Amino acid sequence: MAWYKNIYDWLEHRLQLEGPIKHEIMHPVPRKTASWWYVFGSASFVLLMLQIVTGILLGLVYAPSAAHAWDSLQVLNHDLPLGWFLRAMHGWGSNFMVAVVLIHMAQVFLFGAHKYPRELTWVLGVFMLLMTLGMAFTGQVLRFDQDSYWGLGIGASIMGRVPFIGGPLVHLMLGGPMINGATLTRFFALHVFVIPGTLLAFTAMHVWMVLKLGINEWPTPGRIVRRETYIAEYTELAHKDGLPFVPGAVWKDLVFSAAILFAVAVCAAVFGPYGPTGTPDPTIIATVPKPDFFFLWLYTVLSFLPPELETPFLLIVPPIAVAILVALPFVAGVGEKSWWRRPVAVFSVMFIAICFGVFTHLGTYTPWSPIMNAWSGAPIPVELLHNRTPLERQGANVLQQKQCRNCHQLGGLGGQRGPALDTVATRLTEDQLIRQVLQGGGNMPAYGAALSPAETTALVAYLKTLRPHYQPPAVDASRGVVAMNTK
Structure with missing residues (x-):
């Protein structure tokens, strides 16, 4: 085994990574943070790596053109060995990633981990959630079947309602006034290069701040966050009642991440990949398109809103929601962390979760529009x-x-x-x-x-x-x- 050591010594002499890596992986964390409640962040990172690896492999076959996209997915589904399984892993990995990131955000909020000095960590997390949703939407478009075609049409309609710049934004997104080959090329670039690259950069910054600021301590009732004393109190807690991150806390992250990967593989093997369904045909209005689960709630809301309220809802509610999330750590950056003493926070999470669940369930059978009930066979008067x-x-x-x-x-x-x-x-x-x-x-x-x-x-x-x-x-x-x- 001496040659392994020689290679290691040769690399270490030039890179000198052993010291910094040991320092970071052995840094002390509060003992109670070695909990199953703290595993969602690492699982999100593992799922991101799964998406990148499977996405690179799919990109070797996928053809981002209107004439060949649908056919290339058929090749993956039916001609290449385990091509269908690769597509299924990528599709189900996307679903699991959105779900785990949402759970992680809820856990961080309930545990008060958005408070001082982790405000920027939270803000980065908000934008990472938006990019995760963006990556999911652009991936759905690349299927280029009936659902993705009409989903993109709805997305373009939403974009077109932005005052003053809606038209240019739609042209920028679609590569012209209508969905065509240039549209797929742009979404392929977004899905494969722009969004994952930005997400990886934000993830690196996010992990760096977690390492430097420490993992949020267990939200014990009565432990108040004060800007003047928090860092000293956290350092004392981590050293007096702490344990090394490796192996004290990391093993639960590894076990949970492995369980998530196994669940993704089981869903991929049992349920298979998503589509593609029929080739896109803009003349078939009665196709009743369905987005993937993470956008079903929006689909339901738009289905039941009166037409005159759709534009105000789309232009006002999402920006306000994002602004509230970004402003949260600056408005409520100190004080109590424990959810036992933050009933408004608990109620907010429960209310949003119930609404999301109900709207998502309704979206599985809600028609595109409750009043879109005409038949094309009815004769013109x-x-x-x-x-x-x-x-x-x-x-x-x-x-x-x-x-x-x-x-x-x-x-x-x-x-x-x-x-x-x-x-x-x-x-x-x-x-x-x-x-x-x-x-x-x-x-x-x-x-x-x-x-x-x-x-x-x-x-x-x-x-x-x-x-x-x-x-x-x-x-x-x-x-x-x-x-x-x-x-």
């Missing part, structure tokens, strides 16, 4: 076809075939997800109708890739006839001004 030209009647056929009435009422029948079309010609000009059909907007997806130029022309021609006879069609006022100036 006869009175709306009288005195129409052949081109306009062809447009009515396009309206029927593309299932537009799943979302829009016409003649009092149809879905209510979008506005009724009976008076659409009084609200939108011809140019605006063309732009809305091709590029979408609001809750409406873009149909530019699903309609031929002839179909678009016919559909817009028919839509231009949908107005009461006593109301004039919408006009572009700027054209009148230009015409007057040219005379």
